[in-house]
Amino acid sequence: MNLQAYIEERLAERKVLLMTHLIAGFPSLEANWRMLEIMAEAEVDLVELQMPFSEPIADGPTFARANQQALESGLTLDQYFDLMQRATAAFAFPHLMMGYYNTAFRLGHGPFCRRLAACGACGFILPDLPVEEYGDLWAAGAECGQTPILLMTPTNTDQRLQQIGAQAKGFVYAVARKGVTGRQTDLDDELYRFIARCRAATDLPLGIGFGLRSGEDLRQLQGQAEIGIVGSVLLEVWEREGEAGYAALVRDLAAGRD
Amino acid sequence: MGLTDAIFNHPRLGYYGEYGGAFIPEILRTTLDELTQVFEDARRDSSFWTEFEQVMRTYSCRPTPITLLENLSREVGGAQIYLKREDLNHTGAHKVNNVMGQGLLVRRMGKSRVIAETGAGQHGVATATMAARLGLECTIYMGAVDVERQRPNVFWMEQLGAEVVPVTDGSATLKDAINESLRDWAYSMADTHYVLGTACGPHPFPQIVAYFQRIIGEESRQQLLDSVGRLPDRVYACVGGGSNATGLFLGFLDDAAVELVGVEAGGRGLETGDHASRLAGLVGTPGVAQGYKTFFFQDAEGQMRHTHSVAAGLDYIGVSPILAHLAEIGRVRIEAATDQEVIEALKRMMRSEGIIGALESTHALAGALREVGAMTPDQVVLIGLSGRGDKDIFTIADALADENWQRFLADKAARS
Numbered sequence: 161m162n163l164q165a166y167i168e169e170r171l172a173e174r175k176v177l178l179m180t181h182l183i184a185g186f187p188s189l190e191a192n193w194r195m196l197e198i199m200a201e202a203e204v205d206l207v208e209l210q211m212p213f214s215e216p217i218a219d220g221p222t223f224a225r226a227n228q229q230a231l232e233s234g235l236t237l238d239q240y241f242d243l244m245q246r247a248t249a250a251f252a253f254p255h256l257m258m259g260y261y262n263t264a265f266r267l268g269h270g271p272f273c274r275r276l277a278a279c280g281a282c283g284f285i286l287p288d289l290p291v292e293e294y295g296d297l298w299a300a301g302a303e304c305g306q307t308p309i310l311l312m313t314p315t316n317t318d319q320r321l322q323q324i325g326a327q328a329k330g331f332v333y334a335v336a337r338k339g340v341t342g343r344q345t346d347l348d349d350e351l352y353r354f355i356a357r358c359r360a361a362t363d364l365p366l367g368i369g370f371g372l373r374s375g376e377d378l379r380q381l382q383g384q385a386e387i388g389i390v391g392s393v394l395l396e397v398w399e400r401e402g403e404a405g406y407a408a409l410v411r412d413l414a415a416g417r418d
Numbered sequence: 419m420g421l422t423d424a425i426f427n428h429p430r431l432g433y434y435g436e437y438g439g440a441f442i443p444e445i446l447r448t449t450l451d452e453l454t455q456v457f458e459d460a461r462r463d464s465s466f467w468t469e470f471e472q473v474m475r476t477y478s479c480r481p482t483p484i485t486l487l488e489n490l491s492r493e494v495g496g497a498q499i500y501l502k503r504e505d506l507n508h509t510g511a512h513k514v515n516n517v518m519g520q521g522l523l524v525r526r527m528g529k530s531r532v533i534a535e536t537g538a539g540q541h542g543v544a545t546a547t548m549a550a551r552l553g554l555e556c557t558i559y560m561g562a563v564d565v566e567r568q569r570p571n572v573f574w575m576e577q578l579g580a581e582v583v584p585v586t587d588g589s590a591t592l593k594d595a596i597n598e599s600l601r602d603w604a605y606s607m608a609d610t611h612y613v614l615g616t617a618c619g620p621h622p623f624p625q626i627v628a629y630f631q632r633i634i635g636e637e638s639r640q641q642l643l644d645s646v647g648r649l650p651d652r653v654y655a656c657v658g659g660g661s662n663a664t665g666l667f668l669g670f671l672d673d674a675a676v677e678l679v680g681v682e683a684g685g686r687g688l689e690t691g692d693h694a695s696r697l698a699g700l701v702g703t704p705g706v707a708q709g710y711k712t713f714f715f716q717d718a719e720g721q722m723r724h725t726h727s728v729a730a731g732l733d734y735i736g737v738s739p740i741l742a743h744l745a746e747i748g749r750v751r752i753e754a755a756t757d758q759e760v761i762e763a764l765k766r767m768m769r770s771e772g773i774i775g776a777l778e779s780t781h782a783l784a785g786a787l788r789e790v791g792a793m794t795p796d797q798v799v800l801i802g803l804s805g806r807g808d809k810d811i812f813t814i815a816d817a818l819a820d821e822n823w824q825r826f827l828a829d830k831a832a833r834s
Contacts, residue, residue, distance in 0.1 A: 214588065214722040215707040215735075217600045218443040224587050224597070237719045261441055262706045266720035288441045288709070313445040315607070320447060335445060 161254060161282045163307050163330035167365045167386060170205050174417045175382040177205035179367055180410065181258065181391035184209055184243050185235030186226040187398070192243060195398070198407045200251045202414035206387065208285060209247065211240045211259035218260075218287040222392045237263070241279050248280025256309060257284040261293075269300040276306050283307030283330060291327045298327070309333050312361070314354045325361035331387060334358050336370050355384055374409075378416025388416070421671045421749060425628060425740055426461075432621030435746060437739030440620035442709045446600075449607040454622045456526050461629060466522070473518050474633065477551070478508035480515075481637045484645070484800070489770040497651065497793035499786065502638045502666065504804045505775065509547050511540040511805030512634060512662045517613060519630030521548040524611045531555035531610040535599045537564055537592035537658070538731030538778060539571025540805055541615030546580035548613075556580040559598040561591035564730045571809055589724050592659075592734045596708050616659025617738035620709030624740055628664045635669020638800060646798055652677045652789075655802040656781035657752065658694070658731050660738030662804035667741075667750060677751065680741060681785030683727035684754030694725035696737045697745045698754035707735070712742045728757035728813065729777035731805075755784035761817045763787055764807065776805035777813060 170177055182195050199207060212227040212235060219227060248255050257276055264272040264286065276284060283306050289297075291310065301308050307330035312321055314337060325332070336351055351368075358366055368381055369389030378388045390413055398406045419427070425434065432438050440450060460466045474480035483506070487499040504512035517534075524532060532554050536542030542558040549556035558575050562584040565572055575582050588594040596619070603612045617627040642650055653670055655663035657680040670676040685693030688701055694715065696702030702713035705720055715723050715735050727733045744750040755763075760777060763784035767773050775783060782801050790799055807814065815823040 213707075213720075215593065215597055217597050217708060218604075220601065221587075224601075228588055231721060260707075262716075262720040265704075265706050265711075266716075266718075287443050288706070290440065290442065290444065290447065293439060293441060311444050313443070313447075315445055315448045317448055320444075324444070 161305065163254065163282060164364060166254060167331055171386060174205075176378055176385065176417050177387040178378065178413055178417055179206035179208060179387050179389045180204050180394060180413070181208045181210065181389070182394070183212055183223065183226045183230055184240045185212060185230030185233055186395070187229070188233070189239065189243060191398070194403055195394075195406065196247050196251055198403075198410050200253070202410045204253055204410070204414065206256065207247075207251075207253050208256045208258040209244055211237070211257060211263050213260040213262060216260065220392065222395055226395055241275055244276070244279040244281055254282045255280065257281050259284070259286065261286045261289040264297065269295070269297045273297075273300040273304050273306045277304035281306065283309055285309040285311070285333060287311055291324055294327075311335055312358050314350070318357060318360070321357060321361035328362055328364055331365040331367050332358060332362050333367050333369055333389065334385070336368050352384060375412040375414070375416030378413055388413075421744070422668060425668070426625065434624070434740045435743035436704070437710070437712045437742040438621055438624060439711050440709060441706050441711065442620045443604060445604050446607065449603070450620060450622070452527070453523070456523055457622055457626050460523060460526060470519055470522060470630065471633070473522070474515065477518065478514050479506050480633070481641070482506045484638060484641045485773070487767070487771050490767065493770060494787065494791050496790040496795070497797035497799045498795065499790060500642065500650070500798065500800045501773070501803045502634060502800060504634060504662065504802065505773075505779070505806035509540065509544045510809065511544070511776065512631065512665065513541040513544040513615060513805070514547070515633055515665065516615065516627050516630045516661060517541070517544040517548045520611070520613045520626065521552050523626070524554065525552065527611060529609050529611045531557070531606065532613050533557045533559065533599050533602050533606070533610055534613040534615055535592060535595035536560050536571075536615065537595070537733060538729065538776070539564065539568040539575070539809065540731060540776075542575050542580070542582070543571050543578070545613050545615070546575040546578035549580060550578050557602065558582045559585050559595040559602070561589070561595050562586045563590040564592065564595070567813055568730055568809065569812070591725070591730070593708065593722065593736075600709070616661040617664045617740055618659045618708070618710060618712070618736055624710070624738055627661050628668060628740055631661050631665025632668035634662065634665040634802065635667060637669070638666060639669040642798070642800065648798065649673055649676050650798045650800040651793065652679055652799045653802070654679045654681060654782040654786040654799065656680075656732065656778050656804060657682050657697070657737060657741060658729070658734050658778060659736070660741045662802055664738055664740050666802040667744070671749070678744070678749065679785060680745070680750050680752045681781045682752060682754045683729060683732035683781060684756040684759070685726040685728075687756055688754055692726045693754065694727040694733050695754045696735070697742065697752040702737070710736070710739055712736050712739045728760060728817065729781065731776070731778040732781065753785045755781045759784040761814075764814065765818070773803070774807040775803050776807045777810050779804040780807070
């Protein structure tokens, strides 16, 4: 699918879109299914489904623990792809694979992209793979309609943002602050300056990730970015408050779009 | 281009053959670029190496000697065995070479805080020492399992003013301490330098660590030429991450007649799956993790497996991309020694020579003892003794089941 066109289409109805995140196998595949159902009920716009990795260097404590527990509970790549396949068949939002490069490297670039395509995914986010290391992964992705989503960060130089922008497709995942996943972000002038630097480097829609926690945060993004990306707080709330709390949070986030 | 030259002037930036690279989140890109630049400037500054040597001479007993193991050589009845005595460094291991070198880089960058991972604790102690000496704040990440088995080193790090943070994620060993250090750095890089302790991780770390650790090999080569009048036939070094092996081998890389042998941790035996080998017996496979491409001990889906070694400093999933490359092109031969062989070798060297090696370093000796008997007395082997063993007193006493020591511990515990 053409992700960029999809995003622009959705933006005709909403002021900002919502992308939510979950980790396959955490706390269980059954729980994942309930999360997806809740996301579908709230008409979430995009979903990233993370394949756990044993060395999740870009993830903070909440996700690192979830990666580990999912693997300890026996999650395999086959189960991951099976969940992806069932999810894309059941839910309308586009699904992105999120994970670490070793998964793609071990499978091989071609088989990795073909398998994602066969499961109905529309792309992948590999935060530990810089643009100069993609090699034939660009072509492998393009051949079967898998969009690689690239990340921009506040510490990147303008020149580096240009390099990333030149290769980006679909949308750009802008990491709103330093550090790893899970810490709170202040939606302040610094963020808006960073967004402006990203805009100068790409014409693609911008998704802002890392640290968004509420519908109010989403509301503040309206007119600033095209997509708000939410991850850690969802996991924390599932663990702390269970399904009901989770559903309330997803509804709150979804309401922040209008 | 010679092999050594290719390590310091990459045909493909950050790569050693197929291995290396910098697979890191974008957030760290600018910091790594800055570090690369500072390091480039430093090594092109002719006074920098002189300054480094001066620091090592006055702060850390360099040059460390080579010692002929006369008794052991006679008992084994093969080649003459020489030991490169990195155990005589300040803080008791080769780790200080890299740490003091990176300390000089920190000064050039003007940063005020350092962080480091540690396995056995030697790198942590060395980093805490450097931080104290240079007046830097210091945080050490250490797997909770390693905190337990290397308590004396934890004690010293804290006394030296460092904060030691136990890491409970994953297998709670060295690899998890590296992940946690990278996470800290992703947040703190403006004022913090990550003193990576081994020749692994994203470019430029393997190169920086190799650059400072090559002092081991360069000294050894000159010392053998001066005292024996010839180069060794074989050089043995233990291989965990690979900093001491890389440093020692670099002295002989372009001497084609010198055979280089790396000895990995065979744990309970490669066939048991309970070990920390990657290259030996081809039990590892190429992968990308912790910022670099190399051979990892991983499963078919690319998840890292649990490693085991009696030596905490070798208990690691990956290996220096430099060594992965040198092994692949056949320049370095890789073997593995089991925990049991290591304990036997340790006892033997203590009794025959009065030298207490670290469990890590003793892997090199164990690998050598298997082979030198088949050599002749006119041949020479050099073994890198990367560190001393007193830090291992709890582990070694356990392995030797020393009753008096166990009684002492029980009494001490009862009194406190």
